[in-house]
Amino acid sequence: PAEASGLFGNPPMKFGRPAAPESAKHATRFEKFWHHFSSSFIDIFIWKALLDESTTVAFIIGRMLFPLYSASAGLAFGEFAIELGIFAAVSVLSWLLFAVLFANLLYNDRLPLSARYYSTVVTRWFSATKIRAVFPKPMQTGGTAWEAVCMRMMGAQVGRRFFSPLDSVHDDPAFGRLGDDVTADYDARFRQHAFEDHMLKWGPYHVGSGTSILQGGKLALSECGERVVLLRGSVTWKEQALESDTVYEGAPAQPVLADVEAGVDLYSAI
Known part of the structure; x- marks a missing residue:
């Protein structure tokens, strides 16, 4: 790819990124x-x-x-x-x-x-x-209210009624910013870091209240509005902004429905 750009997804999609300073290559x-x-x-x-x-x-x-x-x-x-x-x-x-x-x-x-x-x-x-x-x-805290407590102990800012059936779903808890009623299904993950041009970069990125990350989904380096649904196996990447009350699918995730309830019903029927 051209300088200060990269490829991601299948099929590959080009996204822009700022070039690293020359000093980043030296140690x-x-x-x-x-x-x-x-x-x-x-x-x-x-x-x-x-x-x-x-x-x-x-x-x-x-x-x-x-x-x-x-x-x-x-x-x-x-x-x-x-x-x-x-x-x-x-x-x-x-x-x-x-x-x-x-x-x-x-x-x-x-x-x-x-x-x-x-x-x-x-x-x-x-x-x-x-x-x-x-x-x-x-202790196994996944599926209980203690999971949110443990995430807070590791530095994440987690709202009320967070639920995940698994433990430790956040790759970078220090930069986790989750609203109320956020759900992460089986194998769903939140990611806040990326290596680019000899640099390690973190968020924080915010996850709005009422958002659901379904099975195998990954919300990576993206701002997320309220009541967003990321469908099964979908991935976000590189400064995406997920709009409120919208269903997303794919890698990179793209909006497929503007009706969250319809999106959940469609997913349940698959």
């Missing part, structure tokens, strides 16, 4: 070293080792409290229940410490909205993403 030796050391050693080995150590910590606490189980069956069952609680508590505390507190410290919405690939901003984003992959939530 110091230390920046390159730290980026590769962090992403190839720390992110690969250290976080997993710390996760394994959380089990060791729970085991040590249990052995300190109960070096030997009691001979009485009733007391032994109580001691086992307490140890089970210790392992559960350590698991939750490890997730809160690393996936929530430390990851939020590394990566949050106070960071620049664009950064060079070898910058510490991007390296921190890599680390935060890896930490959250290594320290998953110790």
Whole structure:
């Protein structure tokens, strides 16, 4: 494609984009070293080792409290229940410490909205993403009101009555801006970042109230009005603006109906 443009979709469609500054291609030796050391050693080995150590910590606490189980069956069952609680508590505390507190410290919405690939901003984003992959939530919150609570803990701004049957549907929770009554169906996702011309760029992009992302849909780098329906397997991309009370389908998504209720009925009949 021509300079400062790109192709996306099937069939390919050209979209314009600003060219990256020349400085984006350059990095110091230390920046390159730290980026590769962090992403190839720390992110690969250290976080997993710390996760394994959380089990060791729970085991040590249990052995300190109960070096030997009691001979009485009733007391032994109580001691086992307490140890089970210790392992559960350590698991939750490890997730809160690393996936929530430390990851939020590394990566949050106070960071620049664009950064060079070898910058510490991007390296921190890599680390935060890896930490959250290594320290998953110790409880399955998908399909419950707790999913919105967990998204808020990770930095997303989520309105009331958010629903998703799956966990962690937002790729970039720090830049998530979701209104009320937003629904994300199975395998639906929200994405707020893109790599372009040696730069990593984030949102935030807003999702209006009453919007539904149906099965396998992805709302990527796009502003979304209210009461929008993105049909099954559809994808948005590159600064699209989805208008309120409209049904979208395709990759890239295009408006197919201006009647949301009719669109939902049509989808249900397929």
